Amino acid sequence: MTDLRPAATGGSRTGWRPGPAACVLPDARTAPGGGAVLSHRALASALAGLRGGLAEIGTPSTEESVWLFASPFPSWAALTELLLPIVTGGQLVVAPEPASPAVTHRHATPGTAWDIGPGPAARIEGGPDSGSPAAVLVGGDPLLGVARLAETGAGARVVEVGGCDTPPGWLTLAGRPLPGLDPHVLDPHRRAVPIGVLGELYVGGPALADGYHADPVATAEHFVPDPGGHDGQRLFRTGHLARFHEDGRLEHLGPVRRHVTPDSGLVDLGGIRAALCAQPAVREAYVRLRPAAADGRRLVAYLRPVPGAAVEPVEVRRALADRLPRRLVPDILIPVEAWPLTPGGRVDPDALPDLPAADATTGGRKPWDEEFEALLRAVLPALPDDAELTADAELTVLGLNSLATVELLISLEHAYGVSIPGGRLVLDLFETPATLWDGISRLRAAPPDAAGAP
Structure with a gap:
């Protein structure tokens, strides 16, 4: 982990200093293409914050914990799975076998968490049900959410993780900011917005990366001076939408660009998703915007039904009219059996089903004049x-x-x-x-x- 490199002293060992601790590659869909360079201090701070956050919510990572190494490497989730059990004295299972110890902690995206089933990768000893891990940390796809994952039960606690691809990576557990992080929700002029109002999420604190490797433009864009701090202090501009709630929770809604269209401005896709997931027949929902749609159909919602239930688009839309302004009721509702996923476990929007033809050629009488x-x-x-x-x-x-x-x-x-x-x-x-x-x-x-x- 340590790269000792001499300073510019003509090759002398005097002035040797530790190099970067890690370079974390982001998802190309949601972050700049260069890897984020992480110092030893920042990495240690980020791991300490996550360790403290897990302890605060009652799912601590200790010497008794067993983590499953399952995320694509070298992502932030993979780095966390690899290093946190080492820091806390626990164990790491890379390729589970029947004789492997029972997993107590694992990470999953919302698109993959439903598929966690019995087996050595998900067994717990002494729990109420040996078919699930003790804690499933679910995050990585804010537009999908985890509204109903807790219904899987089986002894596992489902904890929603909010964050971004660039360190400090995970920012919240169960909606609470991790210890040591300094989150800010700001408007386009980098002024704090009131509680409950949507804005862009910025993060300060010692866990920030140094910048993007060999990409000074992206570094300058995302690592900006702290308008309320001392000289030299920085904030990381996540490019994600968020808002604080009265109880201190930080709601993380994913990349801002997915919520904005030139013709409609900012659209709260998270609120629409929550209203959809509140319907009895809907297990998961994914909402996307169609900027400047020629046919006028601007909001599209993809729905994954509860097993055995049938989604009736007209009934769902009527129920949404009680909860949402008319402009936020999706124009199109498309049921799906399963989500198309990227290698990182996120929903692949380009692989979602095509929209139905905008015609009205199905049967039906015409009683009007x-x-x-x-x-x-x-x-x-x-x-x-x-x-x-x-x-x-x-x-x-x-x-x-x-x-x-x-x-x-x-x-x-x-x-x-x-x-x-x-x-x-x-x-x-x-x-x-x-x-x-x-x-x-x-x-x-x-x-x-x-x-x-x-």
Whole structure:
């Protein structure tokens, strides 16, 4: 681990000093391409912080602990798995066999944690169930999350890890910043944002890397002067979105660029994901933006159902309307059986299923009149002129957005002499042409004093 190199003293041994302790390669999808150079001081500080954080949440790494070495090397997760048991006097299992000691700690991404099953890599001795490790540290893919992983139970404690590819690497355990780290959530002008407000995550403290190897441009971009510190102090600009909560938790939401579009600004994909995972039939959800989508379908959510359950997109979208502003309700919901993963265990967005065709050629009766269809077609940019508009077509899939909804409401009120109320009824109107027509028909048939009731 130590590279003793002479200083510029003509080859004399006088002035020898330790070189870098490690060079951590990031995921090319989420961080600069050069490896992060880590000093001995920074590495020791990062390991001490993780050791202290594990102790604080009740899953300490001690001389009795057995870690599984399973992450791709030389990532930060792999370096942690390799060195923390050495620092704490524990054991490391590289290739589990039936005679291997029971694993007590292991790391997994959200996309792989569900697949942890019985076997020597996951056995614990004396636990309530010998099919799972004592602590599964799950992180590395903030856009997927770990909302329901605790349901696997089996004696293992699932701990959500938040962090980034560049040291100090892991930043939070169970939402709590690790000891020794100094996290800041800042606005674009590097001013602190209020609690609960989204901003970019910066980190200070002795665990920072020195910079990116042979990449001064990336180093200058990500290792910036601390605006509130003394001369020479730095912050690491993670490029990730985060927010503090009232109870001190730090919510980590992944790369900022995945939450921002030129036409919509900042979108809280984490809040959308949480609302989706709160649905009984949804086990995991992955939400992505389609910047400047020509067909108007901007938000796409991929859903992994609970085993044995069926996801009904219309029902899920209706439930989301109770929890989210209309602009944050996904335009498209696509069920998936399994996540396509990168070698590092993250969801591979480029390998997710293609979007369904934006047409409405499935069956269904058409109970409405010609004026209704003309008004509806005028606000559906994804419906070709020669395509049939059927009763069960999903209007949001056909491009009905918030501005078009306002235009459509006004047109329908003038055309049919009704007053469309706010609240739940309005949300129920905009699922399919059939439900919209049924809503308008009920308003037309209602007594005058009830037609405008909220």
